[in-house]
Amino acid sequence: MLPIAYHPIYKHPLPEGHRFPMIKYELLPQQLLHEGTAIPTDFHEPCMPDMANILAVHDKTYVDELLSLTLDARAVRKIGFPLSAELVERELRITQGTIWGVHQALQHGIAFNIAGGTHHAYSDRGEAFCLLNDQAIAAQYLINNKLAKKVLIVDLDVHQGNGTAEIFTGNNDVFTFSMHGKTNYPFKKELSDLDIALPDNTTDEEYLFVLRETLPKLMDEQKPDFIFYLSGVDILASDKLGKLGCSLNGCKERDEFVLSLCHKLEIPVQCSMGGGYSPDIKIIIEAHANTYRVARGLY
């Protein structure tokens, strides 16, 4: 069983010419089914979330303005997507997909969301294609419902998890770890509980060395009973927003290292997809599919 949250609205088309690669949300489930990494019954269409779970993390004024489509033009520009009812519904369902995922992970060890990892969403505003912070909402949900005592967020997307860091500042129940490109967006970084900023063109060897030095120690110190993994594939050398120098193989080794550790220590893990902006869509799909293939092999 590989529980995967996916809803047809995830591939909701943006206006013609938008630079965000929505096509990956359509192609990835197809690829996973085609090759047999996932079977149809692994997939679940998330419903709309209970707003109380969202308001446990996000400010009411911001959420109200989002739902009523009354965010001002400046706030919408920061998000980077034209605001529409479908876009808001998409984000709400993604959030519920991650909440559903934590229950699945508690039961089966692992769960995926074919979207999410919207780590640039702050408590009171959206930023950089992120409206609501799915893993932050699900982490707070776990704590509030006493389903976990200590949550670790492992954010390996190439961009810093600035929204997640802001949301959990001063919160001892959730430990935020972000490993990201030093010179990459966001240019003004927030303070996570642990930040590792990597120089441009970091190679597989350098990347994996740092990760292997850091993550087991962190698990040992923090003793999380739940892990969120943000498995963005924008660490690839081919990524047009990434600036790091990792290969497809290196990216897969990263996933193997993280998921093997969760598996070995029997810590439930929920994975949200995060970024991936290689110009060749085949590379994006291959890199994201690798995360699922690794999981399939382990669980």
Ligand SMILES: [Zn+2]
């Ligand atoms: Zn990213």
